[in-house]
Every structure is written in structure tokens, then in C-alpha cells.
Amino acid sequence: MAIKGISLEEEYKKNTGTTPADIKKLREWLKTQPHLPGEYMTDLDLILIYHCCDHSAEVSKQVLDLHYTLRTLFTNFFKDRAVDKKTEQNLHNVLLLPLETRSRNDDAVFYCRLLDYEPKNFEFAKSLRSVLMILDLWQFEEGTWPGFVLIFDLDGLKLGHLTKLDVQTIQQFLYYLQEAMLVKVKGLHFLNAPSFMDRLMMMIKPFMKKELLEVLTIHQIGAKTLDKFVPMVALPKEAGGEFKSFDQCRDEILARLRANKEFFVQENKKRVIEAKRPGKPKTISDIFGSVEGSFKKLEID
Secondary structure, eight states, X not given: OOOOOOOHHXXXXXXXXXXXXXXXHHHHHHXXXXXXXXXXOOHHHHHHHHHHTTTOHHHHHHHHHHHHHHHHHOHHHHTTOOOOHHHHHHHHHEEEEEOSSOOTTSOEEEEEEESSOOGGGOOHHXXXXXXXXXXXXXXXXXXXXXXXXXXXXXXXXXXXHHTTOOHHXXXXXXXXXXXXXXXXXXXXXXXXXXXXXXXXXXXXXXXXXXXXXHTEEEXXXXXXXXXXXXXXXXXXXXXXXXXXXXXHHHHHXXXXXXXXXXHHHXXXXXXXXXXXXXXXXXXXXXHHHHOXXXXXXXXXX
């Protein structure tokens, strides 16, 4: 069934501190930015941005620009997104599940794991592309969250999987997660850490900022230590929880995506037209060559 997005009335009832007047001001500024997809952006898009930037108008403007710039430049993740055969096949290899239960701190929790343990069938960039598709649809449905927790269950991970991880995809995903994803990242958990976890950390740590490392927790194989952060009962049955089976979860996610194909048709329109950007057009090298610091944590005098 096609998802009906959260209404503005429901969102404002959350009392997050965002007001219609705040969003109106951001919308007025947006009209002065010809390269941004303002005509396709909803008030909910603006609310998500303003919320994750802790109600700073100046930081919101910078994150808004960066968010849509990265969605235009990071083509591996965002170009021509559709619920097609490739997407569906990928979701038979990995389970990507927004949990119905919140964290102990009431944060939204996203759970990821392998379903197919054969390294040759693992497609890293496609899996992250699917993560971002499901996350977008989930935010459209629920609006803002106090925070966001990401769980990677490494059960079944083999050394062969590490050879499928490429540096560019790791760099782009972690940059987007830390600088431009419209959430407040409150936790990053690796469950069932394999004996070669140090090798995986060597690959990803160079792209992680201090703030992300501070919320990173590594859980040993079979440990119940996640329960301190997220109730373990919320996980699928085969992962030690009391939720549905892997197959049920996968089938429900696939059905949800199939019923909401039009959502991605519309979302694909929200891209930057660099030729219209005041000043010089931005490229990937501009992003990784010159952007220093975290916009989300920028201090405005």
C-alpha cells in the first residue's frame, strides 16, 4: 500500500521547537538559490533539515545545499533511483530493516545484515543505495526523530566480503552520513564482530570523524551488549530477537518499496542544476578537496 507521508500538522505536534515561521524563512531563502530544486522540495524536507541542524538557520542553509549537491554528485547512490529488478535482487542478498521498536533513548533504529553469505553475490554500493532509498521512504512516513541509530549485524561476514568494499564508496557514504544525511546520528553499532574486525576498521576509520567514533560500539559474536542501547527483542528472530523472521521482514520491505515507486520518481527531481549555481559549479573534487569541518556542528557567531 502506498505510504501517506506524515502531515505537517502531525509533525508540528511533536513540539520539536520548529515553527511554520522558521520554515517560511528557509523557503524564502530557497527562492534566492536558482540551482537548488526548491520547486520540488516539500515543507517536510525543510523541517527535516532544520531539525537535524538544531534550529540554526545558517547551518540549515549550508546543509540543505550540501545535501542536494551530494545527491546530485554521488551518482552511485542517488542517480535514477527506482524500484527495479536490480533493487529487488539486492534485497534478497541483504536485509535492510527499519525497526518498529525505538532505541532506549527513543531514537529510530535501522538494522542491516547479510541474507546471502556468498561474497561473490555481495554488492556494496547497491546495498548502500538501497539503505538510502528505504531511509528516505521511512522519513517521508514518520518525519523527524530525536536521533538515528544504525546497526550493522556482521553475522556471516567473511574476509571475501572485504575485498568487495571500495574506498570511494566508503568515503562517500560516511561523508554523506556525517555531513548531509537529515538525521542526528546517535549510535553506530557493529554486531557479531568477526576476528578480522580490525581490518574492517582500518578501511573505514580514516573517514570517520571524532563525533562518529564516539558513538561507535563494537559487539562481540553472541554478545547481548546491544540491549543496553536497543532492546534485543526488537531484532528478527534469527538474529536473537522476537520480531518477525528474516523472510517476513524482507518480503514486507519489498512490498513497501513496490507500492511506493512513485515516491522515487518524484524524489529523483530533487537534484541540483550546477549550471545555475551562483559562482562556480561544484564537483566531487571540490567536496573532498575543500570542505573542512562539519556543517551540522558549525558554530555561527
